[in-house]
Amino acid sequence: MSSDDATDVGDLMQHWSMTADRFLTHAARWHGRRDVVTREVDGSISRSNFAAIERRARLLSAALLAHGVRRGDRVATLAMNTARHVEAWFGIIGIGAVCHTLNPRLFEEQLAYIANHARDRWLLADPQFAPLVAKLRAQVPSLERVVYLCGPEARPSGDPDYETLIAGHGTEVRWGDFDEHLPAALCYTSGTTGHPKGVLYSHRSQVLHTLMGLSAEVFALTAADTALLAVPMFHANAWGLPFAVAAAGARTVLPGPKLDPASLYELLESERVTFSGAVPTVWQLMIEYLRANRLRLTTLKRVLIGGSACPEALMRALADEQGVEVVHAWGMTELSPIGTISWRPTPEVAAQGPEVRLAYNLKQGRVPFGVDMKITDDEGRRLAEDGVRSGHLKVAGPAVLRRYFGESADALDAEGYFDTGDIGTIDAEGYLQITDRAKDVIKSGGEWISSVEIENLAAGHPKALMAAVIAVPHPKWRERPLLVVKLKPGVEATAEEFLGFLEGKIAGWWMPDAVVFVAEMPLGATGKLDKKRLRVQFPAFPGA
Numbered sequence: 001m002s003s004d005d006a007t008d009v010g011d012l013m014q015h016w017s018m019t020a021d022r023f024l025t026h027a028a029r030w031h032g033r034r035d036v037v038t039r040e041v042d043g044s045i046s047r048s049n050f051a052a053i054e055r056r057a058r059l060l061s062a063a064l065l066a067h068g069v070r071r072g073d074r075v076a077t078l079a080m081n082t083a084r085h086v087e088a089w090f091g092i093i094g095i096g097a098v099c100h101t102l103n104p105r106l107f108e109e110q111l112a113y114i115a116n117h118a119r120d121r122w123l124l125a126d127p128q129f130a131p132l133v134a135k136l137r138a139q140v141p142s143l144e145r146v147v148y149l150c151g152p153e154a155r156p157s158g159d160p161d162y163e164t165l166i167a168g169h170g171t172e173v174r175w176g177d178f179d180e181h182l183p184a185a186l187c188y189t190s191g192t193t194g195h196p197k198g199v200l201y202s203h204r205s206q207v208l209h210t211l212m213g214l215s216a217e218v219f220a221l222t223a224a225d226t227a228l229l230a231v232p233m234f235h236a237n238a239w240g241l242p243f244a245v246a247a248a249g250a251r252t253v254l255p256g257p258k259l260d261p262a263s264l265y266e267l268l269e270s271e272r273v274t275f276s277g278a279v280p281t282v283w284q285l286m287i288e289y290l291r292a293n294r295l296r297l298t299t300l301k302r303v304l305i306g307g308s309a310c311p312e313a314l315m316r317a318l319a320d321e322q323g324v325e326v327v328h329a330w331g332m333t334e335l336s337p338i339g340t341i342s343w344r345p346t347p348e349v350a351a352q353g354p355e356v357r358l359a360y361n362l363k364q365g366r367v368p369f370g371v372d373m374k375i376t377d378d379e380g381r382r383l384a385e386d387g388v389r390s391g392h393l394k395v396a397g398p399a400v401l402r403r404y405f406g407e408s409a410d411a412l413d414a415e416g417y418f419d420t421g422d423i424g425t426i427d428a429e430g431y432l433q434i435t436d437r438a439k440d441v442i443k444s445g446g447e448w449i450s451s452v453e454i455e456n457l458a459a460g461h462p463k464a465l466m467a468a469v470i471a472v473p474h475p476k477w478r479e480r481p482l483l484v485v486k487l488k489p490g491v492e493a494t495a496e497e498f499l500g501f502l503e504g505k506i507a508g509w510w511m512p513d514a515v516v517f518v519a520e521m522p523l524g525a526t527g528k529l530d531k532k533r534l535r536v537q538f539p540a541f542p543g544a
């Protein structure tokens with residue numbers, strides 16, 4: 001056969017449309033007995049498995065179809081991590097409808113804006129959110145039906161309950177069988193600037209992102225793992241974990257509404273969890289709780305930490321006191337969300353010993369296959385990747401956003417890269433380090449000061465629970481850093497103690513001009529520090 005013949009016949013491999021429902025079909029068939037454990041809204045523990053979850057997700061699909069839900073329709077959820085919420089994800093996307101995860105921690109006006117923008121037709125909500133749902137309903141005309149994720153006994157209003165809804169329509173529905181480019185899920189960024197923006201994930205992007213996440217350098221999940229999903233399913237696509245656990249057939253533990261350290265600890269131990277993931281604040285509170293109660297994590301091997309930088313003190317505490325490895329990851333909603341990961345060192349880094357290894361693990365990490373990144377100056381020119389020059393971080397890949405939902409132009413530069421709004425360096429080993437968010441950066445005398453670096457160091461002070469550094473206007477330098485500290489309960493400290501602690505660790509001109517102590521740090525809807533509110537609280541230096 002000539003080479004011409006070989007090219008003429010085209011693609012001889014199967015056209016297996018990459019739709020995300022396949023993860024659950026796979027889990028049901030090959031890992032059907034594997035437990036899915038839920039802490040229900042009332043605190044009780046219930047047990048299901050992948051086979052049952054798939055069957056019930058199909059019941060939901062049949063019910064949605066029977067009630068006229070069609071491909072592309074938005075079905076919203078307002079729910080914590082439970083088995084029913086997982087069923088909802090798959091039941092919705094399996095028939096080509098779009099699962100829109102709403103974040104119950106957002107303000108009512110923001111939620112109404114988002115639900116209207118998305119034109120949500122249905123809403124599946126946990127019963128405890130009934131008061132919020134009642135207010136939303138009045139403001140969202142597109143909303144035709146509300147269903148509560150519970151049985152008839154727990155129904156908070158006259159609206160139907162999930163168990164009754166799914167009971168009547170059988171499981172004979174066809175999943176997938178459509179173009180992999182169709183949308184599967186919609187997630188809005190929490191909008192620390194301007195209105196929230198929608199990121200519409202396609203089936204194809206979800207599948208490719210999940211395969212990326214399964215690699216040994218990322219989640220490294222297997223059927224021998226038990227994974228506790230502490231990152232809410234409404235936050236940044238739950239980091240892709242609900243798909244990853246199904247694909248890997250990992251035992252799955254869903255903590256429901258209880259994300260406090262005592263409740264999480266109880267589940268981690270009783271279910272012998274090996275893997276978990278959450279933002280740093282969750283682990284920070286966990287470490288405090290473990291210390292105060294002299295407790296040990298006896299089965300947990302690694303935790304995925306992302307959403308904001310993992311402080312050094314936290315990484316060391318988890319490793320040294322609890323023997324837990326930190327998989328430090330950087331990502332964002334627009335990336336589905338995996339961007340970089342700094343867990344497994346390259347051989348060149350590993351050869352330099354444990355302290356250097358830790359220093360690299362504290363960086364945001366290297367890209368897995370499926371993500372490319374670059375840093376540029378203000379004019380979009382690529383900068384040297386020397387670990388020193390910092391610039392605008394831009395990314396590309398099949399699970400990276402091209403255009404926000406409802407907008408008319410692509411959000412990409414001339415080379416097809418998306419500007420993350422983060423500022424960082426890339427070093428000779430290929431590790432990204434985030435030094436700031438473009439909107440949080442402190443520009444003193446024309447030079448950038450990394451708020452992130454100072455706050456990470458300050459958070460390592462033995463008396464500190466949390467630290468934040470914000471820019472405050474300054475007559476001479478335009479902006480100067482202010483350090484805001486929340487102390488551990490019952491301790492007192494002075495500004496001098498903190499400034500002395502920073503001395504020698506940062507350049508003299510990075511030294512904060514003042515330190516203030518606060519009783520509470522403002523947290524955003526995903527548990528991250530809300531610097532916008534801090535800037536409102538401290539528009540000037542104290543006493544100025």
Ligand code: ADP
Pocket residue numbers: 189190191192236305306307308309310328329330331332333334337364420421422434436437526528
């Ligand atoms: P939001 O903007 O609503 O917080 P995301 O949850 O998508 O939305 O947050 C993405 C942002 O979080 C990133 O752009 C980055 O600034 C920050 N971030 C995420 N992971 C890390 C990390 N490991 N280190 C530092 N910053 C991080």
